[in-house]
Amino acid sequence: MTPERIQIKLFRHSETDLKELIPTFHEWIRDETVDGLLIDVADYRHVPNGPGLLLMGHDGDYSVANDNGRTAIVYKHKRDWPSAELADRVNFALDRALNVASKLESDPINQIEISFPDRLNTPNTAETFEALAPTISTVASQALNTPIQFTHGSTDPRHMFALLSQPNQEIVPQAKI
């Protein structure tokens, strides 16, 4: 089965002032600046290394968080996929994540994490890694126009299955997005 929820995390090497983003997120809802049905802003700045500032949507959520000195720009797609194929889904989620990253002025993206908050379909096992990693690597390399190799993220079976690119690889330079 194909994962029903896919999360893309794009890392940048410095932190972001999340407070300044609050009005931006409200404007994005009002002006429908990013794709998806947007509902509200949720503020978790008080939780260290937590989800940060979220732009909650019906089909997917956007967020920007500070994560151990870095910024994580996140898109999690939750429902109403345009396709049932894994490759299409990853491509779709990546596209939304990159689109939102392009709207936030900051440093280049230097690491990417693709995770699957869907333990039913993608348990955090070596088998899942074997089965999914090649397709995802191909999709990501094409979408980002640069070869991306993924390693298996945390192998703790409680954690969601995640793929992590090499650190400090300049994946998407600022100029490009």
Next chain:
Amino acid sequence: MSDLTWKDRLQNQIDPDSLQEIDLFENQITLKKQGKLDDKVFGETRLRRGAYGQRYDNGQRHNGAESVTIPFPSDGLTKGTETVWDAPGMQRIKIPYGGMNPEQLDLLAQVAEEYSDDILHITTRQDIQLHFVHLEDTPDLMRRLGSVGITTREACGNSVRNITGCPLAGVCRTEAFDVTPYADAMTWFLLGHDDVQDFGRKFKIAFSGCAHEACGLVTIHDLGFIARLENEQRVFDIFVGGGLGTVPHQAQLLAQSVPEDEILPVTQAVCRVFARLGEKKNRNRARLKFLVAKLGIDEFKKLVQEERTILPHDDRWTDYLKDVPEQVDQPLRAPTFLNGAPLPEGFSDWYTTNVYHQRQAGYTTVTINLPLGDISSPQAYALADIARKYVGESIRTTVEQNLVLRWVSEKDLPDLYRELDAVHLAAPGAGTVTDITSCPGTDTCKLGIAASRGLSGELRDRLIAQNGSLHPAVSDLKIKVSGCFNSCGQHHISDIGFFGNSRRRNNRAVPHFQVVLGGKWEDNGGSYGLAVGAVPSKRIPDVFNAITDRYVNEKEAEETFQNWIGRLGKKEIRTMLKPYMDVPVYEESPELYSDWGDPREYTIGDIGIGECAGEVVSLFAIEVARAEGEAFDALIELDEANYVTAEAKAYNAMVLAARALIRNEFIDIGDDPARIVTEFKTRFYDTKLFFDKYAKGKFGRYLLQRHDSPPAAEQVTEAVAHRLIEEANLFIEAAHACDARIAQARQNTLKPIL
């Protein structure tokens, strides 16, 4: 990977009854989608599974400029009255007496990642809430929780809610005995019991190991149990009819020295009386506190006793008692003591506020101080591991929205601190002024009027920034914040409490908080504070500073905040607040017209912005100020123990507020209270113009009831006067809201002409 569903995968790991109920709920979801279930029936079914509504679930949201329809794809499908199918909701999860183990915490973290926003939110009743959950995800979410022994059944709706209990039960130095097994037995005895299915409103139960501490908050509950030892026998004093909400009631003693084997049947008898005689039609009078007040405690006792004598015997009343002596936590590690080894930086502050020495020598209970009650999923995994390593099973949530780890061997504290600190869970200040309790407010609650979490976060940040320079008397204060008068943040039982409301200036709404002073946290929420004035939300931090600075300067040696407030008197407090209460026009201070953490111009519902920018003080504003003054005088009379005068002034305050509304339409109404009440009833109550969207006619009835049945002077006790003052304040708030609605309706009518 396979095509298995969670239902297939977990069916052997869930108790069959729970499994069947969840399947049934899933079927009801399907039937509702097919249009085969009534909205009201499905709404209550959903609530009884803990799946609650959330802000904007009517499909409307004000975007700062106008109210717009959120284009949910559900195409008219609803999941309850005025509740759009696809709108995200809140899932409440029962954690009986706050107790859970690491496996459960892990699972909670997982479902938060998959179905929610990666956050577990601890509530003031020891539940856990997930927000932004889609209804169609809830059956699987419930199955997964069920696989580790957690239920959401009857977490919301007209049912027995999570049963709370002291987080220190079993390790407390001052408790009579450990109430955990009793709270546990009560939970499972009442869950789904036939006698608790026909209530008009929710029913909350709490257990406390002693009378003097706060942990159980028995006096604010419908039914509360305080443990006592009598001739070395375990007994409980049972209290009924407490509750906060709009008008708080202190619980009253139902029965003293009830033996342990009687608590389940007595509870069952109380439930039967409540189900039989409690109000069913009018939600606003349906809590047990109103039935107890209506019947009087003696009559209520008599009915419970009669019911108890005819209850058919049930073995479950006492079966659990044989296991009680064994139900004691087993520590994972041997008791030890700090041995003088070097301590990590920051340890001392944390040790002072977050570590409690258990009655078992060599063991401590550690509080994880969670900002606004939130913990992220990655933090929860880390905490589960830490618990496994140091304490085994023993994690609890608290009514102060924190978590505790019990049975930490003392010598482990430095290592534990380091590990907690590595995942940002070692914030000091548990139980101090920085550890602010807050309900969700306008962040997610559909009833929220002001941003309680926004305000709490702001106060917390400012107080933490002052750490080290805060006077000890201020450090010890309790702050609690609710987003509206419903008191989920328990503002009545704090030293300094706030609840959200709004005011209008020149057709613009301004978020405000009522300041509530002098409540008592100890003695299980021993007394309730009183509202002393509404202040614009953005000025609350300044008000807090003004009050606490003055307290520090003026307090006598050992004087508590509550006593100082009593000594200062409400009149002086009002004088102190007055400079903060006046609202400048938008053009002068636009920042006051939005709330904390939300840059949108503030609105209540769809109240818009007027076209006329001229400085006009409405007739209503002038008139209602008189009502507010009268209500305030009532407070002063109450302070001075002039209860009859206080009660009369509270009534008069309502009459004046009603008059303020009437004078907009009928300038010559005059001053005769009888005429004012008649006109109010005809023009505002019978027409429902005065009705609140959720509370309906509740606030209007405060005036009508008092007018129709004034108490005789000898009946006016302190409690009676106190209650009428609370009611008068709510009536005045409702008059403000009514005036705002009428103004908005007028504006909408004028728009096409303009």
